[in-house]
Amino acid sequence: MSKFPKGFLWGGATAANQCEGGWQADGKGIGVPDTMTGGTVSTPRMFYKEIRPDIYYPSHESIDMYHRYLDDIKLFGEMGFKCYRLSINWTRLFPNGDELEPNPKGVAFYRSIFEALKAEGITPLVTLSHYEFPYNLCLKWNGWADRRTIDCFVRYAETCFKEYGDIVKLWLTFNEINMGLMDHIGLFSTGVMPEQEPCVAISFGGEESHAHKQTRYRALHNQFVASAKVVQLAHAMDPEFKIGCMIAGSCVYPLTCNPDDILAAQREMYKGNYYCGDVMVRGAYGAMAKRILKEEQIDLDIQPGDEEILKKGTVDFYSFSYYSSNCATGAPQEAEATGNLSVGAKNPYLKASDWGWTIDPKGLRYYCNELYNRYQKPLFIVENGLGAADVLEEDKSVHDSYRIDYMRQHMEQMAEAIEDGVELMGYTCWGCIDLVSAGTGEMKKRYGMIYVDKNNDGSGTLDRYRKDSFYWYKKVIASNGEDL
Numbered sequence: 001m002s003k004f005p006k007g008f009l010w011g012g013a014t015a016a017n018q019c020e021g022g023w024q025a026d027g028k029g030i031g032v033p034d035t036m037t038g039g040t041v042s043t044p045r046m047f048y049k050e051i052r053p054d055i056y057y058p059s060h061e062s063i064d065m066y067h068r069y070l071d072d073i074k075l076f077g078e079m080g081f082k083c084y085r086l087s088i089n090w091t092r093l094f095p096n097g098d099e100l101e102p103n104p105k106g107v108a109f110y111r112s113i114f115e116a117l118k119a120e121g122i123t124p125l126v127t128l129s130h131y132e133f134p135y136n137l138c139l140k141w142n143g144w145a146d147r148r149t150i151d152c153f154v155r156y157a158e159t160c161f162k163e164y165g166d167i168v169k170l171w172l173t174f175n176e177i178n179m180g181l182m183d184h185i186g187l188f189s190t191g192v193m194p195e196q197e198p199c200v201a202i203s204f205g206g207e208e209s210h211a212h213k214q215t216r217y218r219a220l221h222n223q224f225v226a227s228a229k230v231v232q233l234a235h236a237m238d239p240e241f242k243i244g245c246m247i248a249g250s251c252v253y254p255l256t257c258n259p260d261d262i263l264a265a266q267r268e269m270y271k272g273n274y275y276c277g278d279v280m281v282r283g284a285y286g287a288m289a290k291r292i293l294k295e296e297q298i299d300l301d302i303q304p305g306d307e308e309i310l311k312k313g314t315v316d317f318y319s320f321s322y323y324s325s326n327c328a329t330g331a332p333q334e335a336e337a338t339g340n341l342s343v344g345a346k347n348p349y350l351k352a353s354d355w356g357w358t359i360d361p362k363g364l365r366y367y368c369n370e371l372y373n374r375y376q377k378p379l380f381i382v383e384n385g386l387g388a389a390d391v392l393e394e395d396k397s398v399h400d401s402y403r404i405d406y407m408r409q410h411m412e413q414m415a416e417a418i419e420d421g422v423e424l425m426g427y428t429c430w431g432c433i434d435l436v437s438a439g440t441g442e443m444k445k446r447y448g449m450i451y452v453d454k455n456n457d458g459s460g461t462l463d464r465y466r467k468d469s470f471y472w473y474k475k476v477i478a479s480n481g482e483d484l
Protein backbone atom coordinates (compact mmCIF):
# COMPACT_ATOMS: atom_id res chain seq x y z
CA MET A 1 0.00 0.00 0.00
CA SER A 2 1.33 3.42 -0.93
CA LYS A 3 2.01 5.75 1.99
CA PHE A 4 1.21 8.74 -0.19
CA PRO A 5 -2.36 10.03 0.06
CA LYS A 6 -4.81 9.68 -2.79
CA GLY A 7 -4.61 12.71 -5.07
CA PHE A 8 -0.98 13.44 -4.12
CA LEU A 9 0.31 16.02 -6.60
CA TRP A 10 3.35 14.46 -8.29
CA GLY A 11 5.00 16.55 -10.94
CA GLY A 12 7.77 18.93 -11.87
CA ALA A 13 8.67 22.60 -11.58
CA THR A 14 10.19 25.29 -13.77
CA ALA A 15 10.52 29.08 -13.78
CA ALA A 16 9.68 31.20 -16.82
CA ASN A 17 12.98 33.05 -16.86
CA GLN A 18 14.97 29.81 -16.83
CA CYS A 19 13.15 28.00 -19.63
CA GLU A 20 11.03 30.24 -21.86
CA GLY A 21 13.54 32.32 -23.78
CA GLY A 22 11.74 34.66 -26.18
CA TRP A 23 12.96 37.48 -23.96
CA GLN A 24 11.55 40.18 -26.23
CA ALA A 25 8.93 38.15 -28.10
CA ASP A 26 5.46 39.64 -28.59
CA GLY A 27 6.18 42.77 -26.59
CA LYS A 28 7.78 41.23 -23.49
CA GLY A 29 9.71 43.70 -21.33
CA ILE A 30 13.10 43.14 -19.73
CA GLY A 31 13.13 41.19 -16.48
CA VAL A 32 15.98 41.15 -13.94
CA PRO A 33 17.28 37.71 -15.06
CA ASP A 34 17.61 39.06 -18.62
CA THR A 35 20.34 41.38 -17.33
CA MET A 36 22.46 38.60 -15.84
CA THR A 37 25.33 37.03 -17.76
CA GLY A 38 26.16 33.33 -17.82
CA GLY A 39 28.68 31.80 -15.43
CA THR A 40 30.08 28.46 -14.35
CA VAL A 41 30.69 26.72 -11.06
CA SER A 42 33.84 28.84 -10.61
CA THR A 43 32.99 32.07 -12.47
CA PRO A 44 30.03 34.05 -11.13
CA ARG A 45 27.20 35.56 -13.12
CA MET A 46 27.75 39.29 -13.67
CA PHE A 47 25.42 42.25 -13.77
CA TYR A 48 25.96 45.31 -15.98
CA LYS A 49 23.39 48.06 -15.90
CA GLU A 50 22.97 48.03 -19.68
CA ILE A 51 22.39 44.90 -21.73
CA ARG A 52 25.52 44.54 -23.86
CA PRO A 53 25.47 43.14 -27.39
CA ASP A 54 28.91 41.50 -26.94
CA ILE A 55 27.77 39.33 -24.03
CA TYR A 56 25.86 36.04 -23.98
CA TYR A 57 22.80 36.11 -21.72
CA PRO A 58 21.48 32.61 -21.02
CA SER A 59 17.87 33.62 -20.32
CA HIS A 60 17.41 35.29 -23.69
CA GLU A 61 16.83 31.99 -25.44
CA SER A 62 17.00 29.51 -22.54
CA ILE A 63 15.53 26.23 -23.82
CA ASP A 64 13.06 28.13 -26.02
CA MET A 65 9.98 26.81 -24.25
CA TYR A 66 8.19 29.90 -25.50
CA HIS A 67 7.96 28.20 -28.87
CA ARG A 68 8.04 24.56 -27.77
CA TYR A 69 5.70 24.41 -24.79
CA LEU A 70 3.08 22.26 -26.51
CA ASP A 71 5.58 19.45 -27.11
CA ASP A 72 7.08 19.85 -23.64
CA ILE A 73 3.68 19.64 -21.97
CA LYS A 74 2.99 16.45 -23.94
CA LEU A 75 6.16 14.97 -22.47
CA PHE A 76 5.03 15.96 -18.97
CA GLY A 77 1.72 14.26 -19.73
CA GLU A 78 3.55 11.16 -20.92
CA MET A 79 5.38 11.01 -17.58
CA GLY A 80 1.99 11.09 -15.90
CA PHE A 81 2.38 14.46 -14.17
CA LYS A 82 -0.52 15.31 -11.91
CA CYS A 83 0.83 18.81 -11.37
CA TYR A 84 3.14 21.24 -13.13
CA ARG A 85 4.58 24.20 -11.26
CA LEU A 86 5.43 27.10 -13.56
CA SER A 87 5.79 30.82 -13.18
CA ILE A 88 4.17 33.60 -15.14
CA ASN A 89 6.71 36.05 -16.44
CA TRP A 90 5.49 39.37 -15.06
CA THR A 91 7.06 41.30 -17.97
CA ARG A 92 5.07 39.35 -20.59
CA LEU A 93 1.88 40.73 -19.06
CA PHE A 94 3.20 44.11 -17.93
CA PRO A 95 6.42 44.84 -19.88
CA ASN A 96 7.44 47.78 -17.69
CA GLY A 97 5.69 46.56 -14.57
CA ASP A 98 3.60 49.69 -14.06
CA GLU A 99 1.18 49.73 -17.02
CA LEU A 100 -2.51 49.83 -16.20
CA GLU A 101 -3.56 47.29 -18.85
CA PRO A 102 -1.84 44.00 -19.70
CA ASN A 103 -0.26 43.08 -23.03
CA PRO A 104 -2.88 40.88 -24.80
CA LYS A 105 -0.22 38.71 -26.45
CA GLY A 106 1.30 37.90 -23.09
CA VAL A 107 -2.11 37.10 -21.66
CA ALA A 108 -2.86 34.80 -24.62
CA PHE A 109 0.42 32.92 -24.25
CA TYR A 110 -0.30 31.69 -20.71
CA ARG A 111 -3.94 31.00 -21.60
CA SER A 112 -2.67 28.62 -24.22
CA ILE A 113 -0.32 26.94 -21.74
CA PHE A 114 -3.10 26.41 -19.21
CA GLU A 115 -5.43 25.02 -21.89
CA ALA A 116 -2.70 22.56 -22.93
CA LEU A 117 -2.20 21.47 -19.32
CA LYS A 118 -5.92 20.99 -18.91
CA ALA A 119 -6.00 18.79 -22.00
CA GLU A 120 -3.32 16.59 -20.38
CA GLY A 121 -5.18 16.48 -17.06
CA ILE A 122 -2.32 18.31 -15.31
CA THR A 123 -3.09 20.67 -12.41
CA PRO A 124 -1.12 23.93 -12.68
CA LEU A 125 0.58 25.45 -9.66
CA VAL A 126 1.55 29.00 -10.53
CA THR A 127 4.29 31.14 -9.01
CA LEU A 128 3.44 34.79 -9.58
CA SER A 129 6.99 36.00 -9.09
CA HIS A 130 9.96 33.69 -9.60
CA TYR A 131 12.73 36.32 -9.74
CA GLU A 132 11.06 37.77 -12.88
CA PHE A 133 10.96 41.34 -11.64
CA PRO A 134 10.47 44.08 -14.28
CA TYR A 135 13.86 45.71 -14.73
CA ASN A 136 12.20 49.05 -15.44
CA LEU A 137 10.99 49.16 -11.83
CA CYS A 138 14.55 48.58 -10.58
CA LEU A 139 15.75 51.60 -12.50
CA LYS A 140 12.75 53.74 -11.73
CA TRP A 141 11.93 52.94 -8.10
CA ASN A 142 14.76 50.74 -6.82
CA GLY A 143 12.50 47.71 -7.03
CA TRP A 144 10.66 46.57 -3.91
CA ALA A 145 12.26 49.36 -1.90
CA ASP A 146 9.44 51.59 -3.17
CA ARG A 147 5.90 50.97 -1.96
CA ARG A 148 4.42 51.85 -5.35
CA THR A 149 5.69 48.45 -6.46
CA ILE A 150 3.12 46.86 -4.14
CA ASP A 151 0.22 48.27 -6.20
CA CYS A 152 1.83 47.13 -9.45
CA PHE A 153 2.16 43.60 -8.11
CA VAL A 154 -1.41 43.52 -6.87
CA ARG A 155 -2.64 44.69 -10.28
CA TYR A 156 -0.56 42.02 -11.99
CA ALA A 157 -1.83 39.30 -9.62
CA GLU A 158 -5.42 40.41 -10.10
CA THR A 159 -4.99 40.14 -13.86
CA CYS A 160 -3.68 36.59 -13.48
CA PHE A 161 -6.55 35.59 -11.19
CA LYS A 162 -9.09 37.08 -13.57
CA GLU A 163 -7.60 35.68 -16.76
CA TYR A 164 -6.70 32.18 -15.59
CA GLY A 165 -8.70 31.54 -12.44
CA ASP A 166 -11.12 29.22 -14.24
CA ILE A 167 -8.24 26.74 -14.72
CA VAL A 168 -5.62 27.73 -12.12
CA LYS A 169 -6.61 27.27 -8.48
CA LEU A 170 -3.20 26.81 -6.84
CA TRP A 171 -0.95 29.86 -6.49
CA LEU A 172 2.30 30.96 -4.87
CA THR A 173 3.20 34.61 -4.43
CA PHE A 174 7.03 34.88 -4.33
CA ASN A 175 9.56 32.19 -5.05
CA GLU A 176 12.05 31.72 -2.20
CA ILE A 177 11.09 35.00 -0.60
CA ASN A 178 13.70 34.48 2.12
CA MET A 179 16.46 35.06 -0.46
CA GLY A 180 15.93 38.75 0.25
CA LEU A 181 17.46 38.11 3.68
CA MET A 182 20.67 36.57 2.46
CA ASP A 183 23.71 38.80 2.52
CA HIS A 184 23.82 39.15 -1.22
CA ILE A 185 23.29 42.02 -3.55
CA GLY A 186 19.51 41.73 -3.54
CA LEU A 187 18.76 42.63 -7.14
CA PHE A 188 17.77 39.08 -7.99
CA SER A 189 15.27 38.73 -5.19
CA THR A 190 14.13 42.24 -4.25
CA GLY A 191 14.92 44.28 -7.37
CA VAL A 192 17.09 46.62 -5.29
CA MET A 193 19.90 47.99 -7.45
CA PRO A 194 23.46 47.09 -6.46
CA GLU A 195 25.66 49.77 -4.99
CA GLN A 196 27.98 49.69 -7.96
CA GLU A 197 28.13 48.08 -11.37
CA PRO A 198 29.43 46.00 -12.97
CA CYS A 199 29.26 43.55 -10.13
CA VAL A 200 28.68 39.92 -9.27
CA ALA A 201 24.97 39.33 -9.83
CA ILE A 202 24.37 36.94 -6.92
CA SER A 203 26.99 36.99 -4.22
CA PHE A 204 26.76 35.54 -0.75
CA GLY A 205 28.58 37.35 1.98
CA GLY A 206 29.77 40.19 -0.27
CA GLU A 207 30.48 43.77 0.76
CA GLU A 208 27.38 45.72 1.57
CA SER A 209 26.80 49.06 3.30
CA HIS A 210 24.38 49.26 6.20
CA ALA A 211 22.12 51.55 4.17
CA HIS A 212 21.86 48.99 1.37
CA LYS A 213 21.20 46.18 3.81
CA GLN A 214 18.41 48.19 5.41
CA THR A 215 16.91 48.88 1.99
CA ARG A 216 16.92 45.14 1.30
CA TYR A 217 15.11 44.35 4.57
CA ARG A 218 12.55 47.06 3.88
CA ALA A 219 12.06 45.75 0.36
CA LEU A 220 11.37 42.32 1.81
CA HIS A 221 8.84 43.85 4.19
CA ASN A 222 7.10 45.44 1.19
CA GLN A 223 7.01 42.03 -0.47
CA PHE A 224 5.31 40.61 2.64
CA VAL A 225 2.68 43.36 2.47
CA ALA A 226 2.17 42.76 -1.26
CA SER A 227 1.89 39.02 -0.71
CA ALA A 228 -0.66 39.44 2.08
CA LYS A 229 -2.76 41.79 -0.05
CA VAL A 230 -2.70 39.30 -2.90
CA VAL A 231 -3.68 36.45 -0.57
CA GLN A 232 -6.70 38.46 0.59
CA LEU A 233 -7.59 39.30 -2.97
CA ALA A 234 -7.34 35.65 -4.04
CA HIS A 235 -9.63 34.55 -1.23
CA ALA A 236 -12.14 37.25 -2.08
CA MET A 237 -12.13 36.44 -5.80
CA ASP A 238 -12.53 32.68 -5.61
CA PRO A 239 -13.00 30.57 -2.48
CA GLU A 240 -11.52 27.63 -4.38
CA PHE A 241 -8.15 29.38 -4.71
CA LYS A 242 -5.41 28.02 -2.45
CA ILE A 243 -2.43 30.30 -2.12
CA GLY A 244 0.90 29.50 -0.49
CA CYS A 245 4.19 31.00 0.53
CA MET A 246 7.41 29.65 -0.99
CA ILE A 247 10.54 29.58 1.12
CA ALA A 248 14.00 28.23 0.31
CA GLY A 249 14.21 25.36 2.77
CA SER A 250 17.12 25.94 5.08
CA CYS A 251 17.63 22.86 7.23
CA VAL A 252 20.31 23.59 9.83
CA TYR A 253 21.89 21.23 12.38
CA PRO A 254 24.21 22.17 15.22
CA LEU A 255 27.74 21.02 14.28
CA THR A 256 28.19 19.48 17.76
CA CYS A 257 26.25 19.32 21.02
CA ASN A 258 28.18 22.34 22.30
CA PRO A 259 25.43 24.73 23.47
CA ASP A 260 27.04 27.49 21.39
CA ASP A 261 26.48 25.37 18.28
CA ILE A 262 22.90 24.59 19.35
CA LEU A 263 22.12 28.29 19.72
CA ALA A 264 23.83 29.13 16.42
CA ALA A 265 21.72 26.47 14.66
CA GLN A 266 18.54 27.69 16.31
CA ARG A 267 19.22 31.22 15.11
CA GLU A 268 20.04 30.05 11.57
CA MET A 269 16.91 27.89 11.44
CA TYR A 270 14.96 30.93 12.53
CA LYS A 271 16.51 33.39 10.15
CA GLY A 272 16.56 30.96 7.23
CA ASN A 273 12.92 29.85 7.57
CA TYR A 274 10.74 31.29 10.30
CA TYR A 275 11.57 34.97 9.83
CA CYS A 276 9.50 34.78 6.63
CA GLY A 277 7.34 31.80 7.58
CA ASP A 278 5.97 33.49 10.73
CA VAL A 279 4.92 36.59 8.80
CA MET A 280 3.29 34.65 5.98
CA VAL A 281 1.70 31.82 7.96
CA ARG A 282 1.01 33.45 11.34
CA GLY A 283 0.59 37.00 10.07
CA ALA A 284 3.20 38.74 12.22
CA TYR A 285 6.95 39.01 12.79
CA GLY A 286 8.10 36.60 15.50
CA ALA A 287 10.03 37.44 18.66
CA MET A 288 13.40 36.35 17.32
CA ALA A 289 12.90 38.44 14.17
CA LYS A 290 12.72 41.48 16.38
CA ARG A 291 16.01 40.57 18.05
CA ILE A 292 17.69 39.97 14.68
CA LEU A 293 16.50 43.36 13.42
CA LYS A 294 17.76 45.03 16.56
CA GLU A 295 21.17 43.40 16.31
CA GLU A 296 21.45 44.31 12.64
CA GLN A 297 20.24 47.85 13.48
CA ILE A 298 17.48 47.68 10.90
CA ASP A 299 14.45 49.94 11.01
CA LEU A 300 11.77 48.33 8.85
CA ASP A 301 9.73 51.50 8.46
CA ILE A 302 6.46 49.63 9.01
CA GLN A 303 3.56 51.84 7.89
CA PRO A 304 0.23 52.22 9.67
CA GLY A 305 -2.10 49.48 8.48
CA ASP A 306 0.68 47.04 7.50
CA GLU A 307 0.26 44.86 10.57
CA GLU A 308 -3.44 44.50 9.87
CA ILE A 309 -2.76 43.54 6.25
CA LEU A 310 -0.23 40.89 7.28
CA LYS A 311 -2.64 39.46 9.85
CA LYS A 312 -5.47 39.15 7.33
CA GLY A 313 -3.33 37.79 4.48
CA THR A 314 -2.05 34.50 5.86
CA VAL A 315 -1.42 31.67 3.42
CA ASP A 316 -3.30 28.39 3.01
CA PHE A 317 -0.25 26.17 2.68
CA TYR A 318 3.52 26.29 3.08
CA SER A 319 5.66 25.42 0.09
CA PHE A 320 9.41 25.19 -0.04
CA SER A 321 12.46 24.09 -1.98
CA TYR A 322 14.74 21.51 -0.44
CA TYR A 323 18.12 20.57 -1.84
CA SER A 324 20.50 20.17 1.08
CA SER A 325 21.20 20.84 4.74
CA ASN A 326 23.81 22.85 6.62
CA CYS A 327 25.58 22.87 9.97
CA ALA A 328 25.94 25.87 12.23
CA THR A 329 28.67 26.47 14.75
CA GLY A 330 29.41 29.05 17.40
CA ALA A 331 32.99 29.18 16.12
CA PRO A 332 32.69 29.47 12.32
CA GLN A 333 36.31 30.52 11.90
CA GLU A 334 37.44 27.11 13.20
CA ALA A 335 35.11 24.97 11.07
CA GLU A 336 35.54 23.70 7.53
CA ALA A 337 33.03 25.56 5.33
CA THR A 338 30.62 23.84 2.95
CA GLY A 339 30.19 24.72 -0.68
CA ASN A 340 26.49 25.20 -0.05
CA LEU A 341 24.48 28.22 -1.10
CA SER A 342 24.18 29.54 2.40
CA VAL A 343 27.37 29.62 4.38
CA GLY A 344 27.72 26.81 6.89
CA ALA A 345 30.10 24.30 8.44
CA LYS A 346 30.78 21.00 6.67
CA ASN A 347 28.82 18.00 7.89
CA PRO A 348 31.25 15.05 8.12
CA TYR A 349 28.44 12.49 7.67
CA LEU A 350 27.22 13.68 4.29
CA LYS A 351 28.43 13.69 0.69
CA ALA A 352 27.93 16.60 -1.69
CA SER A 353 26.95 17.07 -5.35
CA ASP A 354 29.49 18.15 -7.97
CA TRP A 355 28.39 21.71 -7.25
CA GLY A 356 29.12 21.31 -3.54
CA TRP A 357 25.51 21.00 -2.35
CA THR A 358 25.28 18.55 0.56
CA ILE A 359 22.97 15.59 -0.13
CA ASP A 360 20.74 14.85 2.86
CA PRO A 361 17.47 12.95 2.27
CA LYS A 362 16.85 12.44 6.00
CA GLY A 363 17.12 16.18 6.47
CA LEU A 364 13.96 16.45 4.38
CA ARG A 365 12.04 14.30 6.86
CA TYR A 366 13.44 16.30 9.78
CA TYR A 367 12.64 19.59 8.08
CA CYS A 368 9.05 18.57 7.19
CA ASN A 369 8.45 17.65 10.82
CA GLU A 370 9.89 20.92 12.10
CA LEU A 371 7.68 22.94 9.77
CA TYR A 372 4.53 20.96 10.28
CA ASN A 373 4.79 20.96 14.04
CA ARG A 374 5.33 24.72 14.04
CA TYR A 375 2.60 25.74 11.62
CA GLN A 376 0.11 22.83 11.24
CA LYS A 377 -0.42 23.85 7.63
CA PRO A 378 -0.26 21.47 4.65
CA LEU A 379 3.23 21.35 3.15
CA PHE A 380 4.13 21.24 -0.54
CA ILE A 381 7.65 20.36 -1.70
CA VAL A 382 7.83 22.47 -4.85
CA GLU A 383 11.53 22.02 -5.61
CA ASN A 384 13.97 19.18 -5.03
CA GLY A 385 16.49 17.55 -7.30
CA LEU A 386 20.09 16.93 -8.21
CA GLY A 387 22.08 19.27 -10.43
CA ALA A 388 24.51 17.09 -12.40
CA ALA A 389 26.51 17.12 -15.63
CA ASP A 390 24.65 14.46 -17.62
CA VAL A 391 26.09 12.74 -20.68
CA LEU A 392 24.05 12.30 -23.86
CA GLU A 393 25.14 8.96 -25.34
CA GLU A 394 25.48 8.31 -29.07
CA ASP A 395 22.11 6.58 -29.11
CA LYS A 396 20.61 9.68 -27.40
CA SER A 397 20.04 7.94 -24.08
CA VAL A 398 21.08 9.48 -20.74
CA HIS A 399 21.92 7.13 -17.88
CA ASP A 400 21.27 9.24 -14.81
CA SER A 401 21.07 6.58 -12.11
CA TYR A 402 22.57 9.12 -9.62
CA ARG A 403 19.48 11.32 -10.09
CA ILE A 404 17.14 8.36 -9.61
CA ASP A 405 18.99 7.45 -6.39
CA TYR A 406 18.76 11.03 -5.13
CA MET A 407 15.06 11.31 -5.81
CA ARG A 408 14.22 7.83 -4.51
CA GLN A 409 16.00 8.50 -1.22
CA HIS A 410 14.16 11.79 -0.78
CA MET A 411 10.82 10.17 -1.58
CA GLU A 412 11.47 7.42 0.98
CA GLN A 413 11.93 10.15 3.57
CA MET A 414 8.77 11.92 2.39
CA ALA A 415 6.89 8.67 3.03
CA GLU A 416 8.43 8.56 6.53
CA ALA A 417 7.38 12.14 7.17
CA ILE A 418 3.83 11.25 6.17
CA GLU A 419 3.97 8.36 8.64
CA ASP A 420 5.16 10.87 11.24
CA GLY A 421 1.88 12.70 10.69
CA VAL A 422 2.99 15.44 8.30
CA GLU A 423 0.35 16.58 5.82
CA LEU A 424 2.02 16.68 2.41
CA MET A 425 0.12 17.94 -0.63
CA GLY A 426 2.59 17.14 -3.35
CA TYR A 427 6.07 17.04 -4.81
CA THR A 428 7.21 18.89 -7.92
CA CYS A 429 10.85 18.10 -8.63
CA TRP A 430 12.95 21.00 -9.77
CA GLY A 431 13.79 21.53 -13.42
CA CYS A 432 11.83 18.52 -14.70
CA ILE A 433 13.23 19.52 -18.08
CA ASP A 434 16.85 20.78 -18.28
CA LEU A 435 16.98 24.55 -17.99
CA VAL A 436 19.30 27.44 -17.17
CA SER A 437 20.69 27.32 -13.63
CA ALA A 438 19.61 30.29 -11.56
CA GLY A 439 22.75 30.37 -9.46
CA THR A 440 25.41 29.90 -12.09
CA GLY A 441 23.60 30.61 -15.37
CA GLU A 442 24.87 27.31 -16.76
CA MET A 443 23.11 24.67 -18.84
CA LYS A 444 25.63 22.09 -17.70
CA LYS A 445 24.07 21.89 -14.23
CA ARG A 446 21.10 19.77 -15.27
CA TYR A 447 18.16 18.72 -13.11
CA GLY A 448 15.74 17.41 -15.73
CA MET A 449 14.28 14.07 -16.59
CA ILE A 450 14.15 15.41 -20.12
CA TYR A 451 17.53 16.24 -21.64
CA VAL A 452 17.78 19.41 -23.72
CA ASP A 453 20.57 19.63 -26.27
CA LYS A 454 21.95 23.02 -25.31
CA ASN A 455 25.35 23.99 -23.97
CA ASN A 456 26.79 26.67 -21.71
CA ASP A 457 27.92 28.75 -24.70
CA GLY A 458 24.44 28.72 -26.25
CA SER A 459 25.19 26.08 -28.91
CA GLY A 460 22.98 22.99 -29.42
CA THR A 461 19.93 21.86 -31.38
CA LEU A 462 17.46 22.36 -28.48
CA ASP A 463 16.14 18.85 -29.19
CA ARG A 464 14.62 16.99 -26.24
CA TYR A 465 15.47 13.41 -25.14
CA ARG A 466 14.05 11.21 -22.40
CA LYS A 467 16.57 10.28 -19.69
CA ASP A 468 16.45 7.02 -17.69
CA SER A 469 14.88 9.03 -14.85
CA PHE A 470 11.96 9.88 -17.17
CA TYR A 471 10.85 6.24 -17.28
CA TRP A 472 11.56 5.74 -13.58
CA TYR A 473 9.50 8.77 -12.51
CA LYS A 474 6.62 7.67 -14.74
CA LYS A 475 6.51 4.40 -12.82
CA VAL A 476 6.70 6.23 -9.47
CA ILE A 477 3.75 8.44 -10.36
CA ALA A 478 1.69 5.57 -11.79
CA SER A 479 2.08 3.67 -8.50
CA ASN A 480 1.47 6.80 -6.38
CA GLY A 481 4.94 6.48 -4.91
CA GLU A 482 4.71 2.79 -4.01
CA ASP A 483 7.14 1.59 -6.67
CA LEU A 484 10.27 3.58 -5.96
Ligand code: BGP
Pocket residue numbers: 015018175176248321383387430436437438439440445
Ligand atom coordinates in the same frame (compact mmCIF):
# COMPACT_ATOMS: atom_id res chain seq x y z
C1 BGP B 1 16.19 27.56 -6.40
C2 BGP B 1 15.43 28.37 -7.39
C3 BGP B 1 15.31 27.79 -8.73
C4 BGP B 1 16.43 26.85 -9.15
C5 BGP B 1 17.02 26.03 -8.03
C6 BGP B 1 18.31 25.35 -8.35
O1 BGP B 1 16.87 28.39 -5.54
O2 BGP B 1 14.11 28.65 -6.97
O3 BGP B 1 15.04 28.83 -9.61
O4 BGP B 1 17.27 27.33 -10.06
O5 BGP B 1 17.20 26.77 -6.87
O6 BGP B 1 19.37 26.25 -8.24
P1 BGP B 1 20.49 26.37 -9.33
O7 BGP B 1 19.78 26.63 -10.60
O8 BGP B 1 21.37 27.48 -8.91
O9 BGP B 1 21.18 25.05 -9.33
